[in-house]
Amino acid sequence: MSLHLSGITLTYPDGEDRLTALDQVTLDVPKGTLTAVVGPSGSGKSSLLAVAATLVTPDAGTVTVDGVTTTGMSRRDLTELRRRTIGIVFQQPHLLPALTAAEQLEVMARIDGRPRAAARARARELLDAVGLAAQAGRRPHQLSGGQRQRVGIARALMNDPTLLLVDEPTSALDHERGAVVVDLITRLTHERATATVLVTHDRTHLTAADEIAEVHDGRLGFPTVAR
Numbered sequence: 493m494s495l496h497l498s499g500i501t502l503t504y505p506d507g508e509d510r511l512t513a514l515d516q517v518t519l520d521v522p523k524g525t526l527t528a529v530v531g532p533s534g535s536g537k538s539s540l541l542a543v544a545a546t547l548v549t550p551d552a553g554t555v556t557v558d559g560v561t562t563t564g565m566s567r568r569d570l571t572e573l574r575r576r577t578i579g580i581v582f583q584q585p586h587l588l589p590a591l592t593a594a595e596q597l598e599v600m601a602r603i604d605g606r607p608r609a610a611a612r613a614r615a616r617e618l619l620d621a622v623g624l625a626a627q628a629g630r631r632p633h634q635l636s637g638g639q640r641q642r643v644g645i646a647r648a649l650m651n652d653p654t655l656l657l658v659d660e661p662t663s664a665l666d667h668e669r670g671a672v673v674v675d676l677i678t679r680l681t682h683e684r685a686t687a688t689v690l691v692t693h694d695r696t697h698l699t700a701a702d703e704i705a706e707v708h709d710g711r712l713g714f715p716t717v718a719r
């Protein structure tokens with residue numbers, strides 16, 4: 493199992509009290525499958541992603557990524573685990589304005605200490621995989637919103653992650669471009685055998701999912717109704 497969340501409870505300070513953002517959440521995401529996480533605003537979707545990304549430590553429960561249980565791990569070991577095994581796609585890709593599409597990717601590999609030639613080859617391969625081979629030399633302002641998001645997806649795959657966490661990737665895109673991005677994420681999930689968690693507001697994206705998890709008030713349910 494590439495991602496295993498077991499009995500996760502997460503609370504935030506709320507005045508004198510604590511607000512329960514996640515309540516006993518258990519979720520398994522096998523390699524090569526996509527789980528869509530849906531639910532109303534404030535239900536806990538971003539919190540779930542942050543816990544899975546090991547960016548937030550839950551009050552209770554265990555997070556296991558690629559067979560490694562993170563309980564009690566040092567900050568440094570968690571950073572290393574994230575660097576090796578987790579790719580994150582944000583709502584907005586936050587590209588660096590001065591860098592070309594290829595350089596946005598190469599810089600990730602250089603941070604990891606990979607040789608320049610290997611970084612360049614990997615960046616080209618991934619830009620090709622997301623349909624942007626011809627745009628490799630363009631800077632963000634020369635790309636459309638959908639193309640920028642695809643650069644963000646390719647960048648998240650640079651470290652060959654086992655776990656791909658995707659937060660509302662289509663929020664800045666129109667419906668059609670959003671569907672293209674979700675199709676791409678689904679294809680890459682199968683081709684690259686990532687365990688993918690996709691948070692989405694758009695229920696039309698659910699046809700692409702292997703599993704749908706609905707969050708309500710921090711609790712997770714799996715609908716049994718047909719999609």
Ligand SMILES: Nc1ncnc2c1ncn2[C@@H]1O[C@H](COP(=O)(O)OP(=O)(O)OP(=O)(O)O)[C@@H](O)[C@H]1O
Pocket residue numbers: 504505511512513531532533534535536537538539540
């Ligand atoms: N840092 C924080 N401190 C206190 N409360 C927080 C914090 N982050 C989130 N919350 C609360 O936790 C609950 C879950 O929030 P979360 O952001 O996970 O929801 P969400 O489903 O992602 O919402 P949206 O769809 O609007 O992004 C909400 O009630 C929210 O107000």
